[in-house]
Amino acid sequence: MLAVNSIDVAYGHAKVLHDVSIQLQQGEMVFVVGRNGAGKTTLLKTIAGFLKPTRGEIDLERRSISALAPEQVARRGVRYVAQDKKVFSDLTVKGNIELAAYASGEPLPQAVERVVGLYPKFQEFMNNKAGGLSGGQREILLIGRALVGEPKLLLIDEPTEGLAAIVIQDIFRILSGMKAKVSSIIVEQNLSVVSRLADRIYIMKEGKIERELSDPAEIKNTAELENYL
Amino acid sequence: MRKLIVEQPSFQVHPGAWYLVFRDMAIIAAAFLSLSLFTPVYWLTDFTVMCILVLSFDLLYGYMGHLSFGHMLYFGIGAYMASLALLHLAPNPFLAILAGLVCGAALSAVVGFVVVRTSGAAFALVNLAINQIGYWLALSGLQDYTHGEDGLPSSVDPLGFLDFRSGPVAFGFMLVCLLLVFWLLKTLTASPYGIVVRSIKENEDRVKFLGYDTFNYKWLTFVIASTLAAFAGSLYALVKGFVAPSDVNPLENTRIIFSVLIGGAGNLYGAIVGSVAFEMISNLLATSIARWEMILGLMLLVLVFWFRRGITGYAYQLYLNRNRERLAKFAQSMGLSLRRQK
Numbered sequence: 001m002l003a004v005n006s007i008d009v010a011y012g013h014a015k016v017l018h019d020v021s022i023q024l025q026q027g028e029m030v031f032v033v034g035r036n037g038a039g040k041t042t043l044l045k046t047i048a049g050f051l052k053p054t055r056g057e058i059d060l061e062r063r064s065i066s067a068l069a070p071e072q073v074a075r076r077g078v079r080y081v082a083q084d085k086k087v088f089s090d091l092t093v094k095g096n097i098e099l100a101a102y103a104s105g106e107p108l109p110q111a112v113e114r115v116v117g118l119y120p121k122f123q124e125f126m127n128n129k130a131g132g133l134s135g136g137q138r139e140i141l142l143i144g145r146a147l148v149g150e151p152k153l154l155l156i157d158e159p160t161e162g163l164a165a166i167v168i169q170d171i172f173r174i175l176s177g178m179k180a181k182v183s184s185i186i187v188e189q190n191l192s193v194v195s196r197l198a199d200r201i202y203i204m205k206e207g208k209i210e211r212e213l214s215d216p217a218e219i220k221n222t223a224e225l226e227n228y229l
Numbered sequence: 230m231r232k233l234i235v236e237q238p239s240f241q242v243h244p245g246a247w248y249l250v251f252r253d254m255a256i257i258a259a260a261f262l263s264l265s266l267f268t269p270v271y272w273l274t275d276f277t278v279m280c281i282l283v284l285s286f287d288l289l290y291g292y293m294g295h296l297s298f299g300h301m302l303y304f305g306i307g308a309y310m311a312s313l314a315l316l317h318l319a320p321n322p323f324l325a326i327l328a329g330l331v332c333g334a335a336l337s338a339v340v341g342f343v344v345v346r347t348s349g350a351a352f353a354l355v356n357l358a359i360n361q362i363g364y365w366l367a368l369s370g371l372q373d374y375t376h377g378e379d380g381l382p383s384s385v386d387p388l389g390f391l392d393f394r395s396g397p398v399a400f401g402f403m404l405v406c407l408l409l410v411f412w413l414l415k416t417l418t419a420s421p422y423g424i425v426v427r428s429i430k431e432n433e434d435r436v437k438f439l440g441y442d443t444f445n446y447k448w449l450t451f452v453i454a455s456t457l458a459a460f461a462g463s464l465y466a467l468v469k470g471f472v473a474p475s476d477v478n479p480l481e482n483t484r485i486i487f488s489v490l491i492g493g494a495g496n497l498y499g500a501i502v503g504s505v506a507f508e509m510i511s512n513l514l515a516t517s518i519a520r521w522e523m524i525l526g527l528m529l530l531v532l533v534f535w536f537r538r539g540i541t542g543y544a545y546q547l548y549l550n551r552n553r554e555r556l557a558k559f560a561q562s563m564g565l566s567l568r569r570q571k
Contacts, residue, residue, distance in 0.1 A: 048438065074440035086435065088428045099428060102421045103439040145439075 001026045001183055002047070002153060007056030007066075009039075009046050016042045018207045019056075024153070027180045031194045032187045034204035035229060040187040041083060043204070044155045047185070048080035049073035060153065074103075077152030083161065083187075085138045087145075089131025093122055096130050096145055104149020115144035118174050136167030143174060147182065154184040160193060168193070189229060191222040203228045250415050254408045257501060261404055264505075270396040276508045277403035278465050281410050283488045283504040284497060285457030290486075291495035292418060293450050294430030295348065298482050299356025302363040303455040305477025307333045307462025309367065309375060312472045315383040322385050322393065326463045333459020334452060341451035345444065348433075360479040367474040380473035383466060399468050406464060407501075410457060414497055417453070426450055430495075484511075487525065490532050493539025502540050 002024040009017035017039045024030050032040045045051050047058055049070040058066045065073050074080075088096050094112065101111035116122050119140045125133065130141060139159055146154055159175070160168045172193055178184060179197060188194050194201060201213040205228065213219055265273055286300050307329035314328035315321075344355050367375045375381055385393050393399045417423050425446050428436050433443050466472050475481070484507065492503020510528075514521035536543060 050434070069442075070434070070437040071440050071442050074438055080438045082435070082438075086432065088431050088435070090427060090431055091424065095424060098421075099424060099436075100439055102424075103441055 001061055002185075003057075003059045004043075004047065005057045005059070007046060007053035007058065009042055009051050009053050011051075015054075016207050017046070017053075020204075020207070020209055021056075022185075022202050022209065022212075024183055024185060026183055028183055028199045029175070029179050029197055030185050030200045030202065031198040032185060032202045032204060033189065033191070033194060033225060033228060034210070037206075038204040039207040040204055041157055042207075044080060044157050044185065044187060047073075047153075048078060048155055050080075079146035079151040079154050081139075081142045081146050081154070081156040081159070083157040085135055085142065085162075087130040087133065087138050087141055089129060091130055092127050093130050093133070093141060094126045096141060097148065100145040100148035104151075106149045111148040114147060115141065118144045118147075118177070119170065134167075136163045136170065139163065139167075139171060140174060143171075147178070150182075152183060154178070154182050156184060156186045158187055158189065160188065160190045172196070191225050191229070194225070195220050195222045201225070246419060250412060253415070253498075254411060257411060258404060258408060261407075265400070268509075270400045272508070272512060274396065274400045274403050274468055276505050277400070277407045278461050278468065279484075279488065279508055280407050280501050280504040281461040281464065282458055283485055283492075283500045284407075284410055284414055285454045285461065286485045287489055287494060287497065287500040288414060288418070288426075288450060288457070289454040291489060291500070292423070292430065293426045293447065295345075295447070295451075296353045296486070297356040298353045298479060299358075299360030300455070300458055300485055301477055301479060301481045302356075302360040303333045303337060303458035304462040304465070304481075305363060305367060305472075305474075306336055307459030308466040308472040308476050309381065309462075310459075311463035311466040312381045312383040313374065315385060315466070316381070320384060320386040322388060322391065322467050325383075325385070325467060326460065329459045329463025329466070330456055333462070334456040337452045337455030337459075338448075341448045341455070345447040345451050357479055357482075360477070360482070364474060364477045364479055367477045375472075375474070378474060380471055382471050384470055385467055393467050393470075403464060403468065406460070410460070411497060411501070414457075418497070422446065422449070427495075487529060489539075490529070490537075491539055493541040493543075496539075496541050499539050499541040506540065 004020060004022045006019050006021050007017060008015060008019060020039070020043060022030070032043065034040055042051065046053055049065065049068050049072065053066055057064055060076055060078065065076060065078070068076070088099065091099065097111050097115050098108055101108045112126070119137070121137075122141070125137075130138070133141060143156065143159065159171050163171065168190065175186070175193070175197055198219050199214075201219055202209050203211040203213070203225070210228065218224070261273060261277065282304055286297070289300070290296050310332040311325035311329040314325045318324055318328070340359055344352060344359070347355055368377055387394075391398060391402060393402070418426070425436060425441055429443050429446060436443050462476070465476070488503040488507040489500060490503065491506050492501065493499030511521065511525065514524055518524060532539070538546065
């Protein structure tokens with residue numbers, strides 16, 4: 001459903017991605033791993049439309065999205081969950097969900113139910129300001145908000161970064177529930193999560209795709225993956 | 230999974246909220262009528278016009294986070310167009326208001342198309358530059374129409390009981406206009422549009438992630454805010470019967486910004502409280518101190534460094550703290566403790 005074909009991306013004169021190509025099939029959960037500065041976040045931001053490739057094409061369902069603005073990419077069904085776990089802190093939890101429901105056209109009760117289904121505790125916090133949520137709760141709210149309107153493709157950047165083990169379990173449970181239902185590309189450093197959920201892994205190094213792993217035995221081999229982190 | 234019932238989307242102004250809007254309108258009307266017991270009516274008339282102007286600015290700055298140093302341009306265009314309509318078309322107040330509104334909306338629609346592509350300091354300064362051009366046009370560029378420094382006098386014919394020469398009638402009319410503007414902005418800011426605009430202030434990129442074309446929202450907000458400023462300008466022309474280039478002077482923007490800061494930005498009540506407080510302070514200081522602007526300057530410094538949330542922001546904080554204390558006492562009596570919610 002998504003084909004990133006030989007893209008180069010640069011910040012000014014500094015080239016960050018070099019000839020990067022990845023593929024994603026319908027319902028697949030693909031992980032991108034690599035050291036800091038490898039270009040993982042840049043790749044997600046480029047697919048989401050925030051950066052424009054200087055070369056190459058990005059096709060979603062065989063239609064190019066390379067030149068589209070972020071809001072146009074979002075309207076094609078792509079949702080991006082950024083790394084910094086920032087919600088609209090001045091809005092309530094419900095307000096955050098409403099913002100997504102209004103944009104996607106999903107009825108609010110259904111959208112709220114969808115997000116509460118991921119994390120029932122939200123029912124208690126529904127009218128609290130989202131700025132008061134913990135880091136893990138914010139991440140869950142962001143993922144839940146991104147799922148409103150049933151997107152075609154979800155891009156999630158480091159969902160477990162900086163979270164306590166117990167919250168990582170919640171995130172893991174949510175991502176497991178998404179598997180096979182939503183196509184997703186997830187940047188993640190937690191190899192335990194990656195090896196248990198990935199249908200395919202792309203390893204990035206210095207702005208290039210170093211390896212692609214699709215064999216289940218290779219995906220489970222976290223010891224080898226660690227060499228790339 | 231437990232079934233969750235959501236009674237009403239909080240995006241919409243539902244019946245309960247309608248009641249609250251009307252309650253607030255009644256409080257504002259009562260506050261102004263109470264002020265009339267010890268404040269000259271012509272002061273209050275000016276206050277209500279200022280309140281409309283500051284409310285319009287608050288939509289742009291307080292809600293959307295775009296600080297403009299050029300809002301007076303739209304106030305001025307509203308005032309000049311209303312006066313010109315009174316002079317050259319007919320001495321009808323509603324025609325004058327319509328002329329001010331239409332011209333303010335048309336100018337802001339064109340200017341907004343350019344300026345909302347900028348943000349931060351660039352937005353403030355581009356607006357200042359355009360305001361300066363407007364000021365020059367009023368002063369000399371278009372003096373055949375504006376009469377330059379001499380200003381533009383006009384008069385309004387009474388329309389039934391609506392006679393602007395009568396102080397109480399003028400005040401009553403302006404108060405009704407203020408309440409209508411308050412109702413409009415309260416409804417808008419509680420609507421889906423309002424939530425998106427507030428979210429743009431917090432993080433525009435994230436609003437784009439969700440699929441919103443933020444340019445349209447910013448442009449619309451700019452046009453609404455500027456048109457309301459033009460509305461305030463046309464009301465000013467009706468009340469004063471005279472418009473001068475000083476009514477487009479970019480320096481006057483400081484009055485609007487100061488009022489919003491005093492009352493508390495991003496809060497309609499703050500805009501009203503701030504306007505009245507600013508006008509009251511400046512009117513009272515001007516009668517007793519020669520260089521009263523210096524006192525205002527010092528007050529601005531105090532506000533910026535120590536009271537950034539303004540009068541309403543601190544009043545709300547005080548209210549929350551008192552409630553928390555009461556709740557803590559109640560919890561203690563029940564043998565419970567309160568967990569602090571950030």
